[in-house]
Amino acid sequence: MAAESKPSIGFVGLGAMGFGMATNLVNQGYHVKGFDVFPASVQRFQQAGGAAAASLVDSATDCPFYIVMVASADQVQEALFGEHGAVKALPQGATLLLCSTVPSSYAESVAKELQNVGRGDVFFVDAPVSGGTTRAANGTLTIMAGAEPEALEKARWLLQEMSDPKSLYIPGGIGSGSNMKMVHQVLAAIQILLSSEAMGFAARLGLDAQTTYEAINKSDTWCWMFENRVPRLIEEDFVPGASAITIILKDAGIITSMARLTDFPTPLSAAAEAMYLVALGQGMGRLDDASMVRLYYPEPVKTVKVEEPQAEKLELVFKLLRGVLICAAAEAVGFARFLGLDLHQFHELAANAAGGSVQFRDRGAEMIELLTGQKVAGTQTLPELDIGAVRKDLAEAISAARKANCPTPLASQALSLLATGERKGAKRGDEYYGLLV
């Protein structure tokens, strides 16, 4: 868009993600008026070239585009519809992007409330994002945008400025973007905790942390969260948290509350949420989520007395990871299908985002093929998975963890899922998938 014609953008929520997103737009040459309840955040934004808004009303005034990136549905409600909220100050026909992660039912309620307060003229887009602070600042987020076609058309250029290679347009209107983000967070919530479960297990086995980290990153048990979190886990880089436990806890809460609302079973997400809540109760809420390793191993993993030989023990960690990653893929794909989302789009999105893993890319694609009858684009046919062997391997890893007094809340629930499949007589990968998803 040519500089002279660039419209003003209002922005509320200048936290870790929001600050990156807003300054990226500033760097693209837009006039961005930013607001946050913390004056220090507004000041920091001003120093980065943004315009400081004095209030929510000020942040919306004369801005035909408005972005909300606060932390929770409660905060969105206050920012938009509170006594001094932004909605009443939006220009006629403004476009409103809700980028916060919220339950889809909440996104739907925003659309209704806009009508109810006489602002049916606002073009509203439900547009949660994924990708972390670095991609926020680079304008290379993944955005899951759902809305009426006219609203999407209005918002397209702005979504493009913040995302790369392109935003995803989620069919189904308002709420679909939030649902897509939520099923992606099924993978994220499980795999963040799994990174600690695997590294705590490795420590209890007497494995060297750095060696384990590198070996897993090169293996079929790689996942994005593990690669991203474990350096902080090893260095005990927990304060201030790059991504606090309270953040993933909030997302886990969206998953399980949606599961309760729709009577869908999410045993792994629920197990992860329970662990995050235990950590919260121990006063760890503001620590980086990599500190979850504390509930598995009480000392820094760097202090482990390494015991040779390592190869066989490392194999046990792979076995634990593989079993959980496959069940995490099943829980996410199963929930996505249950909510009526486009599974092929979900695969494209999640395989390349923070929820990505080798197992999701490969075995998740097989699950989606089984459910839709259509091969996932860009995937190859792999040797058939012997899921009975995955189950036995997982059981072996859990036995070793138990001997080493290591809790395995995720691995144990994954094993129960696989054992349920075994009981029902499944023998092959696709039969199991049918039971799991």
Add this chain to the structure above:
Amino acid sequence: MAAESKPSIGFVGLGAMGFGMATNLVNQGYHVKGFDVFPASVQRFQQAGGAAAASLVDSATDCPFYIVMVASADQVQEALFGEHGAVKALPQGATLLLCSTVPSSYAESVAKELQNVGRGDVFFVDAPVSGGTTRAANGTLTIMAGAEPEALEKARWLLQEMSDPKSLYIPGGIGSGSNMKMVHQVLAAIQILLSSEAMGFAARLGLDAQTTYEAINKSDTWCWMFENRVPRLIEEDFVPGASAITIILKDAGIITSMARLTDFPTPLSAAAEAMYLVALGQGMGRLDDASMVRLYYPEPVKTVKVEEPQAEKLELVFKLLRGVLICAAAEAVGFARFLGLDLHQFHELAANAAGGSVQFRDRGAEMIELLTGQKVAGTQTLPELDIGAVRKDLAEAISAARKANCPTPLASQALSLLATGERKGAKRGDEYYGLLV
């Protein structure tokens, strides 16, 4: 048995349970030679009228009856078959009672090893006990005895002296007693943690602890463990533990290792075990298991600032308990059936032991009737359970817990189980039972 004809009894393992069992036999007029690795325990036993054995060999010498009540299979192995073990000193044709809680596979291995070391003459009985220290000291334990008929015949009088009203003879030979004890411990392991989950939830809701305790004991959500543990939980009577976390952790480990060995799913037992292991990692292993409440609520529950009104919140605690207790019954009955145990005998045993609950007595009996086609003796036909309502109630309780930042690892797994039933189209109690068990 007349005093002059009373045979000598050897005894190893004078811990909390063993001390009570051995002194009870002394009080019944038997000559009991006791041994323990802790000399102080032997001395205490001597002060209570027992005979001090100088060694394992001494404890077995001239004793035609020998009782093992050490803490784990490893300890049993050392006590019986170690270099200075008791077996080689047992008189010809002695009767050996293994009362420790061990995996059934281990009990079977003891029978084999007796043959292998040339002591096929020993009459071996797999006889784990339940009932706690008071009933141990009173000779009113529940004993689950499995063995060849001749061995059971030999041991009968001694089992009677330790139990009341009668020992249970478990069909199926060696290992069956241990399996029966294990499925009982499914209820115990879940319901010990559930006591903390419910009281932690109550505290976070602002309920008065004592009022909650009394209300639950009078309700259909009563269970033996709750009534027994919660006074210690309220008074913070954790050191020394009347029943340490390590004890129930050991039993939970037997359950889940047997589940892994047989590919049976035990999601609630596994969730409980993970929490006990987290507590162990926090240095809580030797505390009373009522201290598990610390993982749910960080302060003493007596310090809760009580918020009126209480009735509606109390109802939420009932809802949480009811859902978990029904699923605990299903997990225990399902595993018992899977292992080929007599379900009617299991019901008789567990309904009246530490695993007992109103829900197990009533709805557990319905599950057994569904599986066996036979009504459980002494039970009445109840109004049909609306298990969809149980599920909705449980979801409501979990939502309230989540808002109060209370973890619900057991309730959440129970809900996933019930949601799986819902997904498969179950509408009535017996349809759900069919899916659960």
